[in-house]
Amino acid sequence: AHPPSDSSVVEFRREIASELASSPELRAEFEQLYTLLCRFRGALEGAAGSKRFDSNRRQLELLGQTKKIIGRMACGFGAARSGLARLHAFAMRVQAAEPYQSMAQLLQYDEHLATLNLRVRVGADGHIHGFEIAALKENVQNAFVTSPWRRWLSKVELLLRGFRFGEGEVMARLIDAVFDGILPDVALFVQLLGDMEFYLGTLGFRDVAKAAGLDVCLPEFVSADEPRVLQGLFNPLLAAHGTHPVPCDFRTDAHSTTVLITGPNSGGKTRLLQSIGLAQVLAHAGVFVPAKQARIAMCSRLVVSLIQETTADQSEGRLGMELIRIRALFERLPPGAMVILDELCSGTNPSEGEEIFELVITVLARLTPQAFITTHFLNFTARLERERKLGDLRFFQVQLDHHQQATYQFVDGVAQTSLAQRAAERLGVTGDQLMSLVERNVAIASRPAE
Structure with missing residues (x-):
């Protein structure tokens, strides 16, 4: 765009x-x-x-x-x-x-x-x-x-x-x-x-x-040091595919910050990044944004880096492609730009990934960006929140209800778990479920041929 x-x-x-x-x-x-x-x-x-x-x-x-x-x-x-x-x-x-x-x-x-x-x-x-x-x-x-x-x-x-x-x-x-x-x-x-x-x-x-019962608005433009307000923010891509989106409220005390978002899989993190990016593009275009109320700062450029599927002709493995996209990000990133990164450094082991992750957010701070990054490095993110070595970091997590189900709302803090076990149960990938499938296949294979 x-x-x-x-x-x-x-x-x-x-x-x-x-x-x-x-x-x-x-x-x-x-x-x-x-x-x-x-x-x-x-x-x-x-x-x-x-x-x-x-x-x-x-x-x-x-x-x-x-x-x-x-x-x-x-x-x-x-x-x-x-x-x-x-x-x-x-x-x-x-x-x-x-x-x-x-x-x-x-x-x-x-x-x-x-x-x-x-x-x-x-x-x-x-x-x-x-x-x-x-x-x-x-x-x-x-x-x-x-x-x-x-x-x-x-x-x-x-x-x-x-x-x-x-x-x-x-x-x-x-x-x-x-x-x-x-x-x-x-x-x-x-x-x-x-x-x-x-x-x-x-x-x-x-x-x-x-x-669909959703509100849109023409946003109010503010300076980068003023709070970002996105009230009733929703993902129009979900609505376009026939899924009713759940609006959420998202607020930061300033625009020129790096926001780290944690939470379980299927909790709405990627959809949130899409919503924020689309709201920014539509605001710059001078049209309605997918939110009931919005206070947005103009940015010099919007750079989005999402996880890409592996292809047979790519020159590097997953980690290599991850590093290539990080390099490409900084090659074209001016000061004051908006940066959206989905699951940064997810293509390598946690210890090495965390080191690269910290390098990226440290260098990003020099450009005073409007950055939004999702991650599953929960312990690392919790350490960053405790130490507060980087003053421009903000932390949000997916809000869970009393049944530990995602509400698709976001609150301050770092998630304690990605609920991988619950996702495995929902998708039928527990030990008992997999073993029952194995036993069934063995029983079928052992039957005498008719």
């Missing part, structure tokens, strides 16, 4: 997202404009309309849709207070220019060349018995309409000069001239379509969260 680094761009996006979320009428106008743009794109790709093989008619349909889009911008966003007001300003500028006026005149010429009044005689049997033309009046107010004598003289003049063409060719030249004038403005529709999808995406995320 490459969110904007300019705070003014972030604030610009936040204002738009906030106004769309707070005004149902404005959001409806926004969605209708998006629908018109999608239809325009479909027509432009030749996928709309039964007359798409008539070149003139297809181009006139495109011009007609262009006029509707400009009209929707002009009428629907005049009261906007955020950057949406730019749509109204853009439309008003386009409508005041000569190319748009020519387009409007050409469309009117195509739809309303003349008015014909008829008198129709209807008999007692209900059938039409005759009619007569009462009046025929050309739309002389249109710039493209000329008198019959003028049109006849123009044709004679062109014939004497050796030009041969049909009515369709004349219309094609008119359409091309209008298209050339309006094309610079129409080209901006492509970028606008992508921008609108960005905001509709964040509104859709807000709608999905609300339907």
